[in-house]
Amino acid sequence: MRLVSAFIVLIFVFCLTGCSGLAYRLPGTNMAPTITPDDMAVVNPVHYTFNDVERFDIVVFEAPEEIKLISREPGMRLMMRVIGLPGEVVELSDGEVLINGKKLIQDFDVTIERKNFGPITVEPNKYFLLGDNRPESLDSREWKDPTIERSQIYSKVVQIKKGFYNGN
Numbered sequence: 205m206r207l208v209s210a211f212i213v214l215i216f217v218f219c220l221t222g223c224s225g226l227a228y229r230l231p232g233t234n235m236a237p238t239i240t241p242d243d244m245a246v247v248n249p250v251h252y253t254f255n256d257v258e259r260f261d262i263v264v265f266e267a268p269e270e271i272k273l274i275s276r277e278p279g280m281r282l283m284m285r286v287i288g289l290p291g292e293v294v295e296l297s298d299g300e301v302l303i304n305g306k307k308l309i310q311d312f313d314v315t316i317e318r319k320n321f322g323p324i325t326v327e328p329n330k331y332f333l334l335g336d337n338r339p340e341s342l343d344s345r346e347w348k349d350p351t352i353e354r355s356q357i358y359s360k361v362v363q364i365k366k367g368f369y370n371g372n
Contacts (some may be wrong), residue, residue, distance in 0.1 A: 227334070228283060234284065235285070238364070247264055257357060260285060263280050263360055268349065269348075285334055285336060319345070
């Protein structure tokens, strides 16, 4: 009986949030040009209930503790792109992202930064995240622990409404 009740609640929550989605406005430029402060990001908060986190997903997640302390926002959430998956070795070398020693082909606009990072091995149930605007992004490369737990990921960006907040 509890399983049936839980399933009904899950379907109800999905219909309220998953079908319509939730909207986020990114205040900074860490994801530009993919998402700018003028754009609305529509997210699905139940997507990862039924699906795995995949490379290149743009996710909303709980900020690492040091970012919360700097911002003085204990409930702060950030939005970035998943680059490294559990078990992979991630390295940035002269602007290129390497996964397990091989150049990662990124078929989206990215502003590169020629700083080097790593290599690091992404632990089980953790992810390595980067902003698309690498010089302006305070991402995995800068955190004390360069990965985030799966439990810190709240939702997946499923739609970007370009220019929504500037009337276009």
